[in-house]
Amino acid sequence: MAGRIESRLGELGIALPAPSTPLANYVPYVRTGNFVVVSGQLPLVDGELLHSGKLGGGVSIEQGQAAARQCLLHVLAHLRAACGGELDRLRRVVRLGGFIAAAADFTEHGQVMDGASDLAVAAFGEAGRHARSTIGVASLPRGAPVEVEGWFEIG
């Protein structure tokens, strides 16, 4: 039976992807005490990047927002696995880290990362309101425009 959060995701028309396989020798999440730490996720759709390139260099803000949202869907897919399938065990999205592959003169990193943050708040309400740091990086694995990582408290 779907939980409260799953129902909310359904109402929003959001289906979480199958948990992605790490690209290398690490795991997608670690649980330690009441914390779940999810590895940085790329904006993959069926194994391919939703967009590639840089903000301020070919990728639009709207495309960047869609990429950030897609990254968070993968983060949430791993969080669900860490919760044994029960997303209702989430107590708080503690922190999201947003890495935006960006030109040296790009300034709208915050707008791009809102693609992830807005989804967190839509899905989890008050528990989805998180701390975050957003930075512009030189490049990302596979040429992705965005990577998102997350820290969560669960019950």
Added chain:
Amino acid sequence: MAGRIESRLGELGIALPAPSTPLANYVPYVRTGNFVVVSGQLPLVDGELLHSGKLGGGVSIEQGQAAARQCLLHVLAHLRAACGGELDRLRRVVRLGGFIAAAADFTEHGQVMDGASDLAVAAFGEAGRHARSTIGVASLPRGAPVEVEGWFEIG
């Protein structure tokens, strides 16, 4: 009545700014257990950047240090709010993350970040001695030269 840390800040001639408003859909801090996680802060003074641009590209090391210090003032303003106004509840500055917008050939990121680290140690003494990671990024929100985030343990 001012606490011990507030008095120390006063002796240092340091006034914390009013807590800044997040640029987007997130919150300035999250408390989880005994931890406070503060979102990445920019070097704002009355809502404007103290400096803008890049280290190794127009912004001097001294300006970068002043910017890092200003970022930490905002971090501490949020920490104070997270402590219900009582900074004496701080047990330890656990980790500071320093993001320096820097040219590809810049190497003095550590010196710049000391603008924040020196303030933490001056304000909190032994409890202010922290782990940190400092990196050079391609660009930051609003064109800021420095962004600083923090993890704290409070009682």
Added chain:
Amino acid sequence: MAGRIESRLGELGIALPAPSTPLANYVPYVRTGNFVVVSGQLPLVDGELLHSGKLGGGVSIEQGQAAARQCLLHVLAHLRAACGGELDRLRRVVRLGGFIAAAADFTEHGQVMDGASDLAVAAFGEAGRHARSTIGVASLPRGAPVEVEGWFEIG
């Protein structure tokens, strides 16, 4: 008497370096509760960089992997100190952060960071399997090609 992990490191032919001195006003690690947070480490050998420069700009993937491994050796040296010399107290490598100084068109950050991740798994087995985020940065302190930080749970 050497512990289990120390013996395993010996079998792998791995000697941890002497704990490095921070470049600036911070400490190499902080213990908070059951967590140890280790500051970002550079790939130093006897105080000099093993390699310098950028991935996708003069530093090969193999050199980057060796640099990432060397960074982690320093991380583990500090972890050992945080454990009072007893690495067997490690319960879990929670998260590694990998910062790769990289050209704008570099895409193999994950391969580079495997130099650190493979060592963690070789040394600690199941407890060494970690979450991680790997990003390409514009520049690093001293011109290093890689910096690695770590979060650990200890008993």
